[in-house]
Amino acid sequence: IHPGSNVLVTAAAGGVGTAAIQLARILGATVTAAAGSEEKLALARELGAERTVSYDEIGELDDIDVALDPVGGPVFASCLKSLRPLGVAIGIGFAGGAWEPVDPARLVGRNVGVQGFYLGRLMGFRPELVQEAARELLALWRRGSLRPIVGAEFPLEQANDAHELIAARKSTGKVVLVP
Known part of the structure; x- marks a missing residue:
């Protein structure tokens, strides 16, 4: 991602999406955001x-030059359609529960x-890269340039309620459990 890139962020009101937009x-x-409700698009x-x-x-x-998709499934397939030549769709999760097959011929034909992207795997493979990124993110947060969005907080005893909120696709930002 560089100045002038057109970036698509799906699940734009979620924890990953809100950070990705910023x-x-x-x-x-330039950011295009996709979400499931007008309230989430407003955020x-x-x-x-x-x-x-x-x-x-x-x-x-x-x-779209870069599509960042934590949803997967049919949403990822739509992200592929949105790309201009030399664009890339990055799967960073599968909140939708599944992945659709990707035909390499379609990729080649459209360039x-x-x-x-899976952070857990990267931490094991290139921990120094993750550490440097974490330092840069913390610096942005300290300067006030990056603002974590906490959409809801629940006491640990209400973890089930927090999970239900997420599963119902009603949450925004991060849902935090407080001990």
Whole structure:
């Protein structure tokens, strides 16, 4: 992601999405955010997304350089459709519960790519890279440039309620359990 990139962030009001919007803006990108409700899209706009779309509209886009998708499934398939030539769709989770097959011929024919990202694996493979990124993120937070979004807090005894909120797709930001 670099200045002038068009970045699509799905699940834009979630913990990963809210951070991704802010980081993409810090890097000089133009952000398009996708989410499942107008309330969630409003949060994305508040965080700096210039354009917002419903999940059904993602496949109509054609100007995305980088798509960051923590959802997977049909949403990831739509992200692939949204890419311009040399664009890349990055799967960073599968909150949707499944992945659809990706046909390499479609990637080659459109000159687009797919990347996967899993922090746990990267921590074991390149811990120094993760440590450096953590230092940079903390510096952004200390300067006030990056604001973690906490959408709800629950006492530890109500962990089930927190899980139900997330499962119902009603949460925004991070849902935090407090001991």
